[in-house]
Amino acid sequence: MFDTLISAVAFGVVLASVVAIGSMGFTIQFGLTNMLNLSYGGVMTAAAFVAYILVSHHVSAWLGLVVGGLFGAVMTLAMGVYVFRPYARRGAKLFELMMVTLGLGLVIDYGLQALSRNNIYQFTVLQSAPIHLGPVVITPTQVILAAIGLAVFIGLELLLRLSRVGKALRATAAEPSLARSCGIRTGRVVTVTWLLSGFLCGLAGVVYAIDSQSIGYSSGQTFLPLVIAAALLGGAGSPSGAVLAALAMGIVTQLVSALGQPAYSQVAGFAVLVIVLLARPGAVGGGHNAEAQVTV
Amino acid sequence: MIESEKLADAPVERTASDGDGRVVLSARDVVVRYGGVVAVDGVSFDVKAGEAVGLIGPNGAGKSTMLASLGGQAKAAGGSILLDGRDVTKLSAYRRARLGLLRTFQSTSEFGDMTTFENLVTAGNGFKGASLTSVVFHRKENSRSDREIAGRAWEMLERFDMTHVANAYAKELSGGQRRLVEIMRCLMTSPKLLLLDEPMVGVAPHLVEKLVGDLCAIRDEGISIIIVEHALEVVRALSNRVVVMSFGKKIADAPYDEIVNNREVQDAYLG
Amino acid sequence: MGAWEFYITTLLVYFAIDVLSAYSLNLQFGFGGIINLSYIIFQAIGAYVAASVSLGPDTGANAFQTYLFGASLPFPLPLILATLAGAVLALVIGSFGLRRMRKDYQAAVLLIVSLIAWQVVSSDTHLFNGSNGVTGVGRPLGTTLPLSSLGYQWIYVVWTLVICAVVYLLVRWLSVSPWGRALRAMRDQEDAAISLGINVTALRLQVFVIGGAIAGLSGGLLVEYIGAWSPGAWGYAETFVILTAMFVGGNRNYKGVVLGTLLVPILFLELPRFLPPFGYPGLIDSLEWVVIGLMWMASLLIRPQGIIPEKRNLVYAGNFDGVLRGRSMSKLSLRRTQKAEAK
Ligand SMILES: Nc1ncnc2c1ncn2[C@@H]1O[C@H](COP(=O)(O)OP(=O)(O)OP(=O)(O)O)[C@@H](O)[C@H]1O
């Protein structure tokens, strides 16, 4: 029993590092644009497919990871500029934009379903003997993935804290109109945000596919609630918050699947998101004068 | 800054003692916080029946928040609010409205996709006619009272010279007309007290005078008014009692002419 | 000829049931401003309940499947219970999912509730036989009515269309009533509605429950027609089909949603059957979903009100029927009153 718990926690940490990458991308995007982007999961899947194709043509998995990330960045930027911005120009508010992302998510997901012939593909990058750490049996791949999660977190924190772009991003997220009047070129900040969050999104997609060793058209979409929940729980725009929240959620969902039915681990993840959405203090209100702003 | 212009010479026709002196609303040490910001910090004042009170103060002083705490949109963290002697501090906004405490908002809040006339009828139906049970179970009576309400709505439009836009969508109206729709909507519910948050914003200058006249008429019918307004000539024309707020605190509560010469008030405005 | 007739009648039944769904969503979104992205689970619970109370106990001939409350109730009862089930589920979900919050969050909550319900019902075989679903539901009065199978088809068409008409009268009556006006007020300006004394919490829950009841009824009708129900029939994305129909045709307008239903789930989703098959099997289905997504996005961009916009309820001096009963005057009397008014 105790062993089960320990290994559930270990798997939780691995899952958390995968979730965390996605949540960090989501949180900086959400922190800036304030828009609940439900097509994020579709981009994750698309990037994962790109990496899968590369890897199945004997390209190194590391390269696949980077290319997947870049693909996510470009795709997200394109969506931001050619889809969300036109809607926002026509006066779409947060709610309408969320609806647009929902439709776009449908297009991406089922487009991928058409392209992938609705099959689930096996995606194994590294076949090696599992490592025994006390009661925990873990694969080297999982260790690497956890390390990638940590590395991304440190890199992102450094970028946001030390670089000018990072500072401009944080300033714009806090107060868009003020940032604009202080001479920050918010348009450029938005572009950088699309690229950066898109890169993390693509990376998360690839990492998730590698971790679950399979990929299908709905991979990202089933994973998305966990990502959003961690991002919102950690506080919009806060990567460290997202990471902490991802840890909590990864461990909770793995405990649920270890103790109860595995099918319910996903349900647990969904349920956490519902609770977060319902309970998030900033979520309530949004009333008459407080119609939240969108920046896209 | 504190200089009444156009309406300065208008005859001052009202006095605070017009009403029977009964207190309609009384705010006692009301405190409202937004996170760490104390937006309203222990404000108290009374409003008598048929009295109009101006609530002024620089931007961010907490005037809108004060109205929100009276109307129930913002929760008071301390103090109490009495309506007709009844403590309504814990009541939700819609219940306060049912007791006759009506308000408008700083940005216009007409029901945009309904016609002007429907805006009024909706308000007139109020909560009794609009509840599902009354719609389902007392159809006959309702349709009679519906007709009455529609008749009243039409009279209201005639009174405010708005019949020509009865069928226009409220979102198509001009700024001034939208303000008027909001006010008419409140009147449809036969209120005791109106809270108006900057009702002259967006009203064309030449219509301000008319709207002020309308508000005076409403006040003279015995409906109390609290008006938040930056245009002081409007406040002056409507009320001879002014409450001044600054940084969440009440710094003065006196007749208009005294306020104008009050050092503290001048300092608050000049910063 | 028989096959064609069978096909047409089937389409008509689906059409009627989709129109019911569209009415429900239109009442909730078009008039109440609540976007119910979990619509399909209310239809699903109606279908499951209607199925299990007409299948009989899950032993004997039905031992191959497991489900809750097996019973074999006579004809109208399963439908009534399906309606109630939809309403009760709406009450439960509405009591937490309709709290006052950012509208996009609320939509997301309902969407995820839909995902949760799907996941739970498909993986837990004790509820409604898991992912295999329940099957073998007999047609109501199928053995008592002395009808050929085609004759029965037509009877079922009439039956569903009659229900559609009744529900239409109900929702229309509700939406032109003072209650409906309060609903639209809440949709347009929630804060102002509250400050006029409207209890929006109750109002939202009421419209959600009424919509849920209609959804449950539609599910009952559907399962009694097709005889089986499983998670494959109610993926979260099914909700989007009806919503797209509503956006395209005109949310806020009952004629509009009927038009949309005709265009999207019937014409658009059925036409590919008549195309020469192309690609691998299943490709057409995927592409249909892609186009649904594109239609969804396009209708949000081009015509947010849809093809037929909301009806404007007009009033002229002394004639309030347009507003109070949603009844438009004849052109003649309209002109007459206008003239009188001009004088
Ligand atoms: N929803 C809110 N959340 C956080 N702070 C708020 C909120 N609404 C107002 N505040 C803060 O409370 C203080 C008072 O604001 P309020 O709107 O009441 O001022 P006001 O006197 O009406 O100003 P104005 O004349 O500009 O309308 C301000 O410092 C404002 O920033």
Ligand SMILES: [Mg+2]
């Ligand atoms: Mg204000």
